[in-house]
Amino acid sequence: MKPKKEAEMGKKNLKRILLVLFLFFGGTFFNISYLWTEEKLPNSIKDTFEEIRISFHGMWSGPDSPSVMNSSLKRIEPKTQIIIDYARTSDENLKLCANYILNYFDNFIEKFQPGEKIEEKLLKKMKEGILVTEAPTIGLSIYTYLLLELSNIKQDTVFTKEVLSKIYNVCLATSNIFEQFAIYKNPTDLRKKEIEVLKEKEEMMGTSEIFEIAWFCENFMAEAYLSEKTYLPKPAIEIINSYWDWRKEEMIKLKRATCLTIGYYSQTLSYIKKLIEVLPEK
Amino acid sequence: MDRKCFKKVILFFFGFLFLVSIQLQADNSCYFLFWGRRAGGSEYPIWKEFYKYEDPSQDTCYRGMPWCTKTQHNNVKLKHYHFTENFTSTEKEDMNRYAEYHWGDDFDSKFSDADSTYNCHSWALGPNQTVWNVNQDTTLSNDFVEVSGTCGDPYKVGQYCKHLDDHSSRITELFFSTGSPGSAVKKIRSKWGGYGIYDGCSNPSAYGNVVKIYKRK
Numbered sequence: 418m419k420p421k422k423e424a425e426m427g428k429k430n431l432k433r434i435l436l437v438l439f440l441f442f443g444g445t446f447f448n449i450s451y452l453w454t455e456e457k458l459p460n461s462i463k464d465t466f467e468e469i470r471i472s473f474h475g476m477w478s479g480p481d482s483p484s485v486m487n488s489s490l491k492r493i494e495p496k497t498q499i500i501i502d503y504a505r506t507s508d509e510n511l512k513l514c515a516n517y518i519l520n521y522f523d524n525f526i527e528k529f530q531p532g533e534k535i536e537e538k539l540l541k542k543m544k545e546g547i548l549v550t551e552a553p554t555i556g557l558s559i560y561t562y563l564l565l566e567l568s569n570i571k572q573d574t575v576f577t578k579e580v581l582s583k584i585y586n587v588c589l590a591t592s593n594i595f596e597q598f599a600i601y602k603n604p605t606d607l608r609k610k611e612i613e614v615l616k617e618k619e620e621m622m623g624t625s626e627i628f629e630i631a632w633f634c635e636n637f638m639a640e641a642y643l644s645e646k647t648y649l650p651k652p653a654i655e656i657i658n659s660y661w662d663w664r665k666e667e668m669i670k671l672k673r674a675t676c677l678t679i680g681y682y683s684q685t686l687s688y689i690k691k692l693i694e695v696l697p698e699k
Numbered sequence: 700m701d702r703k704c705f706k707k708v709i710l711f712f713f714g715f716l717f718l719v720s721i722q723l724q725a726d727n728s729c730y731f732l733f734w735g736r737r738a739g740g741s742e743y744p745i746w747k748e749f750y751k752y753e754d755p756s757q758d759t760c761y762r763g764m765p766w767c768t769k770t771q772h773n774n775v776k777l778k779h780y781h782f783t784e785n786f787t788s789t790e791k792e793d794m795n796r797y798a799e800y801h802w803g804d805d806f807d808s809k810f811s812d813a814d815s816t817y818n819c820h821s822w823a824l825g826p827n828q829t830v831w832n833v834n835q836d837t838t839l840s841n842d843f844v845e846v847s848g849t850c851g852d853p854y855k856v857g858q859y860c861k862h863l864d865d866h867s868s869r870i871t872e873l874f875f876s877t878g879s880p881g882s883a884v885k886k887i888r889s890k891w892g893g894y895g896i897y898d899g900c901s902n903p904s905a906y907g908n909v910v911k912i913y914k915r916k
Contacts, residue, residue, distance in 0.1 A: 474734055475732070477732075477733065477734055477892070478891055478892030478893070478905065479819075479831065479892030479893050485864065485865075485892075485905050487864070488904060488905045543744075543746065546735075546743055546745075547743060547744065548741065549741070549742055549743055549744060552744050555744060595730050595746075598730070598746070599748065603748075608728075611727060611728060614727070615727055620727070622727070622730070623727065623730070623751070624729060624730040624731075624732070624746070625730065625731050679729070679751065680751060680778070
């Protein structure tokens with residue numbers, strides 16, 4: 418009797434072991450496959466993001482010709498369209514694309530936000546010639562464009578608030594880099610005084626990157642202003658309307674109705690700040 | 700007045716002057732991003748500092764100087780930018796290469812190197828070729844008159860073009876002396892922002908077709 422009982426016990430134990438092994442490997446496999454589909458952006462899309470980042474040259478010709486932005490956008494459109502088409506295919510894909518840019522922005526903000534000291538090594542490279550792949554501000558504006566496009570597809574106020582907040586903080590961090598770059602290039606009392614005055618006024622330092630971001634933000638507000646149906650709440654629409662009232666006045670003064678001059682980047686971004694304040698948290 | 704007191708007065712006076720001069724000069728600098736292309740094909744950003752003067756209600760501009768850019772007729776103050784840094788010789792070479800690579804189809808030949816000190820409007824229209832004129836419409840309406848392109852008022856080489864997207868150029872060759880501006884102009888000479896001056900086709904891809912033609916008043 419004893420050996421029979423032992424044999425039965427052995428069988429039961431073997432079954433238990435097999436069950437544990439099955440659960441362990443099965444679970445691991447399920448987790449891996451789940452993570453793979455949930456969080457992984459295809460490499461080809463990642464590569465496209467990087468290509469877009471380093472090859473968009475914005476208002477290359479000079480600060481007086483923001484309309485050149487249109488031709489720069491057109492030049493890169495085949496690549497940006499790949500991202501937008503991919504994001505349109507499902508909510509999950511849109512989330513993956515948005516997270517790619519939001520994570521990129523988070524890293525940038527964390528490293529360069531106001532109060533952070535910019536490494537001298539970086540400032541030296543920026544002065545003497547930095548590789549485009551290493552230049553931290555390259556790509557911020559075209560990523561802003563993509564993020565705002567994703568926001569228009571998603572049509573979700575909470576997401577739009579997050580997007581605009583990140584964009585605004587990216588501008589603050591960019592300004593911080595160039596404030597320190599200006600002093601690094603020209604470490605005089607006069608330059609330090611200029612930066613102090615800028616900070617007292619709570620203004621950002623003007624740079625191409627910020628001018629371009631402001632231009633995309635203005636286009637975002639233009640789209641909301643012109644569309645008959647919008648997902649944005651009434652207080653946000655009121656802010657956008659008041660922005661366009663102000664812009665129309667400015668355009669009449671300038672006798673031009675085509676594009677933004679860089680003189681307005683501060684005002685445009687101040688309206689973005691107001692929008693962030695009125696959009697709901699959750 | 701004793702010596703000590705005199706010293707104090709002098710010190711106070713110069714201190715005051717120093718503070719006033721700093722305050723006068725405290726203006727916001729900006730950075731503009733240009734692009735260069737090395738011989739190996741890699742491209743890189745080039746940031747140059749400039750100051751913008753976009754409020755004509757002010758009397759002074761760069762470093763407290765009297766407003767330096769006004770139309771020749773009516774003395775209307777023009778919005779403008781002062782670049783304080785020019786390109787190094789290597790940067791110029793790389794910017795020429797960049798322009799040639801990206802817009803080579805629009806150019807026949809290079810007339811001069813990249814230069815940050817002036818732009819297309821100030822090169823073609825003036826009035827000040829040491830700054831960036833960013834007030835094309837005001838300059839044209841005050842110092843220029845539109846040419847109608849008829850037998851009585853034909854287009855001529857040397858006249859000035861306004862392009863679709865904020866660009867100014869001078870005509871170097873014509874198809875016809877009459878007709879619509881876009882189909883009459885064959886070749887133009889223009890400065891491409893901070894890049895060089897190029898001779899090329901009348902409808903450069905980035906700046907668009909010629910939409911109006913002007914002559915000086």
